Amino acid sequence: MATEVMAQAEESRTNYLTNGHTVKSWLLTLDHKRIGLLYLFSISIFFAIGGIYAALIRLELITPQGDLMTAETYNRVFTMHGVMMIFFFLIPSIPATLGNFLLPLMLGTKDVAFPRLNLLSWYVFMVGAILMLITIMSGGVDTGWTFYPPYSSIYSNSQVTLAGVSIFITGFSSILTGLNFMVTIHTMRAPGLTWFRLPLFVWAHYATSLIQVLGTPVVAITVLALAFERTLQIGIFDPKLGGDPVLFQHMFWFYSHPAVYIMIIPSMGVISELIANMTRKKVFGYHFVAFSSLAIAVFGFLVWGHHMFTSSQSMYAGMVFSLITYAVAIPSAIKTFNWTATIFKGSVSYDTPMIYALAFIGLFTIGGMTGLFLAALGLDVHLHDTYFVVAHFHYVMVGGAIIGYLGGLHFWWPKMTGRMYPEVWGRISAAIVFLGFNLTFFPQFIVGYLGMPRRYHAYVPEYQVWHILSTAGASLLAIGFIMPVVYLAWSLKYGEKAGDNPWMAAGLEWETSSPPPTENFTYQPVINHDAYEFENVKEIKEAAAKEAALQTA
């Protein structure tokens, strides 16, 4: 009886979702939560496009001959796969969706520091994305996502300039988001919420924003210089025009190595939240985990030359870059060990977000450890530009970044929508993603060491068995990715009502209602304790009281 009345009261209360139903109320919204959902919707589409390209790649590679499509088409397909996935899915993925949605909630504030800038960044992103879709429709690009000149500047007859302009514009959206987050974290924390009381998700986003703001301008300049060389024949990179092709590689990787951390650090932030809340334990070594994000962000700027060990850069430069790369591996190791230690003596839940978190630890360990192979100078000479590299960065980007994103999406789904996803399906799909992923990418380590170069449309027959395994895994992986789309969409209408704190999690975002009201909190939160203090969680206390009552009864 009482619960029914409460449910009705909840129903009638307006939340950020019911506050305006028109298209205009979405497209002109300044609410960070709605902007997060706008991003979520957009990047899901771009992920699907990138995924279709991935499927085409895997289908082509079933046989050694290039028989499904021409070499020219294949080159465009793998390029667009990389471009869509990196610039339009992975880089915005967690910060622009979960970050946008959660940061003000976690800080106990109404919105980000610059709500209008936040909306602008989505529009800038969409302009860049639409330009990229136009690029695709006018033939696409065949240079690889790395755009190495002089091929990209002089020789390629695909839409390089248009793609460059698109990436240039999209970069600004990333800069604006980073800037907004940094200012928000600095100035908008609720009373009592000191830096070392912040959830680790916030620390991760602070580190990520730093990279976005400092790194993205460099890639913007680089693609602009490329466009100038291509359209105006200004010699910057092509030796025939008096330029230096290796200069481009330096500039490109100065951003693109740290960009790897733009993709992975937010995911690490998510994992810290998931493990703490799913085990009801404070994250082991909070300060180490927090500062390791910053260390990765800062040192990540000093390792770009590890992409150029065979590029004719000097041997001693190679040694310096190799050494610093090993130094930057340590903060990642520290995080992994701390997460594992957090589970120790915890109260471990087996729900979907935890399964994703554990999958992350396993896959990211392999991804990170194989990075040690590639940072090893004498071994990288053989491995560079082979499928070993492809396998390695998919372990980090998919096994790390995307797994973290999916785990976070499941964990905060009830907060975002007010509904639970079906738990059984969540667990099944997480298991399928894990198996499919390993079957897709583990064989690529082997075929890479055997010598299979990346970006090959056709290959020598002795590699076929590994490609067949990989394609089989990719089919499974596709199922694992499609399932959440279906059941999450289903849950919007039919999912069980979530309640404010279905996980009994600690964290300010769980103290407000699900979905939260437009202004996030109906009161001003004041914080007087650290993050992850589970004895403060009302729902756990109630459950404990109920259990005690049952026992005495």
Next chain:
Amino acid sequence: MSLFSFQIPFMPEQASKFALEVDLFYIALWLITIGVTIGIVIAIFVFMVKYKRRHNGEIPDQIEGHMMLEILWSVIPFIICIGIFAWGAKIYYQMYSEPKESLEIFVTGKQWMWRAQHPDGQREINTLHVPVGRRVKLTMTSEDVLHAYFIPAFRTKTDVVPGRYTTTWFEATKPGTYHIFCAEYCGTQHSGMIGTVTAMEPGEYQAWLGGGTNEPPAIVGERLFSSLACNTCHTADGKGRGPKLTELYGKQVKLNNGSSVTFDDTYIRESILDPAAKVVENYQVIMPSFRGQISEEQIGQVIAYLKSIGPKDGDAAAKPAATAAAKPAAAKPAPAATK
């Protein structure tokens, strides 16, 4: 391929001196990786089972952290990493240091083929014939975009960059035929830019060299040197309008800006294409650029000629006589092919 072709290989054939070293390193890294991963996975499984949530109101005892553990799991991985770094750097140092006494082959990459020119004049496309048991150094450049010369069986790879020379070297240990792949994406037929390297016993290699009717690059270079009229200024008596180039290869040259530069492949190439870039002291910038009139392969031949008239150290280098026909020069035995 081996007789046991049903056996699934995890490594390419080991056909060079580097191969075994690289493989041992690779296996060691997998052992570390598997060890660490299994350790973490076991820990997770044990914790999962042992600390499964038993009731809904459960709050476990909190652990803030542990300073000693943090130090241990930072310092131990760091030490292991330094070890890996040193091991990798050692192999890299060998791979990218100039080999002593080697057979030098000139390679040009071009969309989408590999051309190789042997010092004795043999030329080949998309194949490379090398003797086993002898260091072979490839000096490479590209006529268009970036490529990379990758021989998995030798564990060597180096980018081939337009506008500059890069080098790679190896010593084949096992006769056989192995793949050459272009590893740096270079456009439409990138995956077709492949070929084979054939490692042969030194005797067979000599026989193979004698099989063609090609002239040594130094001879062709000498002809180019006069047909492009280089010799009208760069006279042998040193009184021409350009500096004398005999006895010069490998020596230091003073420039008009006070600095100096080694008269090597890179400087020669640059001076042919961009004569004004580094002008020799006391000379004027009167030389025209030969950009567009001379191919990368021809530049390599001019370099071979200038090298052949360079300073002779001890053993007489194969200096072709001006009137020498192709055959006798090609038949001249290469420097002792002992290990």
